[in-house]
Amino acid sequence: MRKTLIGGALAGALVLAGCGTADDSSSDSSSSGGTTAVKLQLQWFVQAQFAGYIAAVDKGFYKEQGLDVQILEGGVDIVPQTVLAQGQADFAVSWVPKALASREQGAEITEIAQIFQRSGTYQVSFKDSNITSPADLRGKKVGNWGFGNEFELFAGMTKAGLDPGKDVTLVQQQFDMQALLRRDIDAAQAMSYNEYAQLLEAKNPATGQLYQPADFTVIDWNTVGTAMLQDAVWANSSKLESDTAYQETAVKFLTGSLKGWAYCRDNAAECRDMVVKKGSKLGASHQLWQMNEVNKLVWPSPNGVGLLDETAWKATVDLALTTKNQDGQTVITKQPTGTAYTNEYVQKAIDALKASGTDVTGASFKPETVTLNEGGA
Amino acid sequence: MRRRLRLVFGAVAALLLGAALWEGYKAVGSDDGASLFGVRVLPRADDSAMPHVLDILRRFGEPELAGGDPIWLVVLDACLFTLRSVAVGFGVGAVIGLVLAVVMQRFRVVERGLLPYVILSQTVPLIALAPVIAGWGGKLSLGSYPWQPWMSVATIAAYLAFFPIAVGMLRGLHSPAAIAEELMHSYAAGWWRTLVKLRLPASTPYLFPALRLAGAAAVVGAVVGEISTGTRGGVGRLVIEYSREATGDPAKVYTAMIGAALLGLAVAALVGAAEFLLNRRRRVLV
Numbered sequence: 040m041r042k043t044l045i046g047g048a049l050a051g052a053l054v055l056a057g058c059g060t061a062d063d064s065s066s067d068s069s070s071s072g073g074t075t076a077v078k079l080q081l082q083w084f085v086q087a088q089f090a091g092y093i094a095a096v097d098k099g100f101y102k103e104q105g106l107d108v109q110i111l112e113g114g115v116d117i118v119p120q121t122v123l124a125q126g127q128a129d130f131a132v133s134w135v136p137k138a139l140a141s142r143e144q145g146a147e148i149t150e151i152a153q154i155f156q157r158s159g160t161y162q163v164s165f166k167d168s169n170i171t172s173p174a175d176l177r178g179k180k181v182g183n184w185g186f187g188n189e190f191e192l193f194a195g196m197t198k199a200g201l202d203p204g205k206d207v208t209l210v211q212q213q214f215d216m217q218a219l220l221r222r223d224i225d226a227a228q229a230m231s232y233n234e235y236a237q238l239l240e241a242k243n244p245a246t247g248q249l250y251q252p253a254d255f256t257v258i259d260w261n262t263v264g265t266a267m268l269q270d271a272v273w274a275n276s277s278k279l280e281s282d283t284a285y286q287e288t289a290v291k292f293l294t295g296s297l298k299g300w301a302y303c304r305d306n307a308a309e310c311r312d313m314v315v316k317k318g319s320k321l322g323a324s325h326q327l328w329q330m331n332e333v334n335k336l337v338w339p340s341p342n343g344v345g346l347l348d349e350t351a352w353k354a355t356v357d358l359a360l361t362t363k364n365q366d367g368q369t370v371i372t373k374q375p376t377g378t379a380y381t382n383e384y385v386q387k388a389i390d391a392l393k394a395s396g397t398d399v400t401g402a403s404f405k406p407e408t409v410t411l412n413e414g415g416a
Numbered sequence: 417m418r419r420r421l422r423l424v425f426g427a428v429a430a431l432l433l434g435a436a437l438w439e440g441y442k443a444v445g446s447d448d449g450a451s452l453f454g455v456r457v458l459p460r461a462d463d464s465a466m467p468h469v470l471d472i473l474r475r476f477g478e479p480e481l482a483g484g485d486p487i488w489l490v491v492l493d494a495c496l497f498t499l500r501s502v503a504v505g506f507g508v509g510a511v512i513g514l515v516l517a518v519v520m521q522r523f524r525v526v527e528r529g530l531l532p533y534v535i536l537s538q539t540v541p542l543i544a545l546a547p548v549i550a551g552w553g554g555k556l557s558l559g560s561y562p563w564q565p566w567m568s569v570a571t572i573a574a575y576l577a578f579f580p581i582a583v584g585m586l587r588g589l590h591s592p593a594a595i596a597e598e599l600m601h602s603y604a605a606g607w608w609r610t611l612v613k614l615r616l617p618a619s620t621p622y623l624f625p626a627l628r629l630a631g632a633a634a635v636v637g638a639v640v641g642e643i644s645t646g647t648r649g650g651v652g653r654l655v656i657e658y659s660r661e662a663t664g665d666p667a668k669v670y671t672a673m674i675g676a677a678l679l680g681l682a683v684a685a686l687v688g689a690a691e692f693l694l695n696r697r698r699r700v701l702v
Contacts, residue, residue, distance in 0.1 A: 083646075084646060084648075084653075084657065112646050112648060113646055114550070114643070114644060114645045114646020114647070115543075115643055115644050115646065115656065116543050116546050116547045116644040116645065117547060117550065117645060117646060118547065121547070122551065125551060127551055214656075214659055214660045214662075215659065215660060215661070215662040215663040216663045217464055217465075217662060217663055220464075220663065221460075221462075221464075237660075237661070237663040237664060238663065240663070240664040241663050241664045242664075315481075318648065320480070320481070320654070320657040320658070320661075321657075321660075321661070322481050323481065413664060414661065414664040414665040415661065415664060416481065
């Protein structure tokens, strides 16, 4: 009976499409009982890549700031910067090149913090393939994910004097790393904190043991010099311009988030447990590996965590303008217009954290050594 | 009783045959599959592409994560979660489909105007639609009840489910012979009477196949909707999460896929049971 009631109500809502708009446009920072409700849209499911935000919720760092933060998970077809631009979230986490492309298509968003200072994208191959630099990719089968995830690879190949359209065979890669392990492709795209770990969690049929880092060669785009900026926090441009309450919320949100990231730097295992508790389906050793690798991307942050390095921004924009993928497309066609980024709010957040005694540079950060178990368990 | 025994025997035999074919191909097929002009026409038969049936079954009994619930329980939970979206989506889709069919039958001009759009609705790619529907999440509410992510999934299921019912029922409502309609006319029966006494009973042979199709479509819609929007809790989400672990744990993906397939079978069985009950009742009445 209840089902039919809900069904009927649903049908009504469908027929009246649009008439069911909630009374309060709930995604606006509506205050309730002294706390401000904030929605954060992630790029993917909950995993250690987003540990800082999760820790800030669990440890009450947002609450200290008077915020009630709800974390929205991503999905295959969820584009965080679109969700943000449409007003269904207050802040979003997105890679810089993808967000720049969305901006060019009309999304009014502004970067307010650069959480990952470094890129986590690798191109991985078996050691015996002797691919130690992008130039060695000539004539090889090169896996890539496409959908805007491939531009560092293409920039690297172009820099090495290769024509990605002619000199290599490009292969569309799946979510898993089986194609590389079976040698269907010679080099595979992998995130240091995810797919690379999956390789090390798989059994090598030749030895009966897990694959070892020594079995692979890694091309790191940070070293090659074609890295592009990744996880950044984006905000709604027009609200940022005119809405003083939103500006204050932005500073508070960043203060809480950065405190979360600092906490996860010093308490990797505890943050791993929080992520696992949030219902991540990836195993515990995999998540600890991911936490550790993500920490390496965030820390150390010599200028302060979350502060955007303008040289790196310029390098990312230049690569986004000039690098062509196999279809001859670039990420963006002209320089970003309007306020694409601002360090104003993150600087305030850093100052606030410094004043309260939080280490915001992580100069003494030392990554751990994580042992992966089979299947990441 | 013997018929039922034969049915059970047939179902078990079909399952065994499926498993035997799987293992048979694994035994004779090349580990590298077979390629024709560079295109793989036969799948690989190695353990990471096609795990042994026993390994998959064993995986059901092992915990999902170290120290967690066994996979069968996780998959069952997820299937039940998805079943709610399927049921609501199916119900809403059925109501919309029925209403559309009746209106289209009643007004010729509506049929001509609407039917192309009904057909067009099914050619819109789901991946374009899903984020839009998911986006309602922050904006809609049912009275004081906020919009839940699973409702977006149910909406996608309804969107796929209404179509076969609208088209099938329209056909069914048109099915009575002209002579029967004229008889009703001679009784001075109005449109409503004719609908209830003649057209609806005459359309049941068209309705149930349409309902079965709609049930399958609702399952597909719910699973794809979950994958697309990343809705937590359902079996679609499990499929995508487990497929990321295919590198190290290939059997795990198949547990979620089998779960989704069983969900489809369960929904088909429910529709079949409804048909059986309704037919029996009608036989008693007649």
